[in-house]
Amino acid sequence: MSHHPKLAILGFGTMGQAICAGLVEASGYPAGLIHAVDIHPSAMKARAEALGIRLSKEVETAVKEAEVVLLCVKPKELKGLLSELTAAGALDHKPLVVSIAAGTNLAFLDEHTPEGTPLIRAMPNTPCSIRKGMVVLSPGKGVTEAQLAIARALFEPLGRVMDLDEKHMDAVTGLSASGPAFMFVILESLAEGGVQCGLPRAVATELAAQMTLGAASMVLETGKHPAALKDEVTTPAGCTIAGLMVLEDGRIRSVVARGIERATQVAAGLG
Numbered sequence: 347m348s349h350h351p352k353l354a355i356l357g358f359g360t361m362g363q364a365i366c367a368g369l370v371e372a373s374g375y376p377a378g379l380i381h382a383v384d385i386h387p388s389a390m391k392a393r394a395e396a397l398g399i400r401l402s403k404e405v406e407t408a409v410k411e412a413e414v415v416l417l418c419v420k421p422k423e424l425k426g427l428l429s430e431l432t433a434a435g436a437l438d439h440k441p442l443v444v445s446i447a448a449g450t451n452l453a454f455l456d457e458h459t460p461e462g463t464p465l466i467r468a469m470p471n472t473p474c475s476i477r478k479g480m481v482v483l484s485p486g487k488g489v490t491e492a493q494l495a496i497a498r499a500l501f502e503p504l505g506r507v508m509d510l511d512e513k514h515m516d517a518v519t520g521l522s523a524s525g526p527a528f529m530f531v532i533l534e535s536l537a538e539g540g541v542q543c544g545l546p547r548a549v550a551t552e553l554a555a556q557m558t559l560g561a562a563s564m565v566l567e568t569g570k571h572p573a574a575l576k577d578e579v580t581t582p583a584g585c586t587i588a589g590l591m592v593l594e595d596g597r598i599r600s601v602v603a604r605g606i607e608r609a610t611q612v613a614a615g616l617g
């Protein structure tokens with residue numbers, strides 16, 4: 347298989363478009379090798395045209411022509427879609443099928459695809475659209491290192507890629523796939539604080555976003571524990587410890603952690 351396999355993206359919604367945008371706009375994946383399929387393609391025509399990819403309703407054609415099939419429909423749509431494709435023989439001898447559906451385990455995918463189909467579960471997030479994504483991969487039974495390498499090569503241009511055992515996938519979904527929404531709310535709250543203290547909203551939003559980016563990059567680049575980095579900026583009787591005390595009064599840690607726990611529980615029930 348070439349460095350850029352022929353790709354069928356089934357479901358061109360939020361994630362299908364985010365992955366496609368990351369591949370074509372941000373990492374130079376040849377648009378001509380991507381065929382996206384959606385049941386309502388007219389609604390996304392402009393986006394597909396801007397990306398230069400093919401978009402149609404022709405699911406069997408797209409899958410038959412593809413080397414790698416990326417399943418980007420909602421979990422509840424997956425069973426019907428896979429049954430249709432299996433019945434039509436479209437998935438026979440497919441080199442690789444990757445599903446990003448939340449809460450849908452490899453056993454389910456295995457049950458609804460032809461015997462021996464190489465399956466990988468992937469959990470991306472929307473920052474993949476700007477190459478700042480996080481993607482976790484869990485290979486199915488019998489997936490070779492070469493097949494896993496194809497999936498890694500597909501997602502690596504979109505951000506960080508990590509392999510994890512499938513038992514962690516619901517927690518990955520609650521933290522890293524739902525996470526951007528949580529961070530947007532936290533970012534908005536940070537900006538509101540700035541506005542409350544007199545900053546123009548656009549300035550407050552930019553400061554909040556760049557500060558969040560910087561703090562996250564410090565964790566990733568220094569490898570230090572977040573608590574150690576927090577201690578470094580917390581001087582005795584200073585403004586930072588004063589602000590932290592208020593956040594702790596509001597139980598920020600347990601509220602955020604329980605949000606991830608709840609998202610994980612719901613993710614587990616989506617399949």
Ligand SMILES: NC(=O)c1ccc[n+]([C@@H]2O[C@H](COP(=O)([O-])OP(=O)(O)OC[C@H]3O[C@@H](n4cnc5c(N)ncnc54)[C@H](OP(=O)(O)O)[C@@H]3O)[C@@H](O)[C@H]2O)c1
Binds near residue numbers: 469
């Ligand atoms: N959103 C996220 O941040 C995120 C992150 C990680 C993983 N995921 C997973 O990614 C998958 C897609 O999520 P999403 O948020 O992108 O959903 P979405 O925006 O609803 O996109 C799914 C698209 O697939 C279309 N579709 C439905 N049935 C189809 C079929 N049989 N053939 C072709 N297209 C079909 C839908 O059309 P209609 O709208 O007309 O039904 C919709 O346009 C889900 O399984 C989700 O668990 C999402």
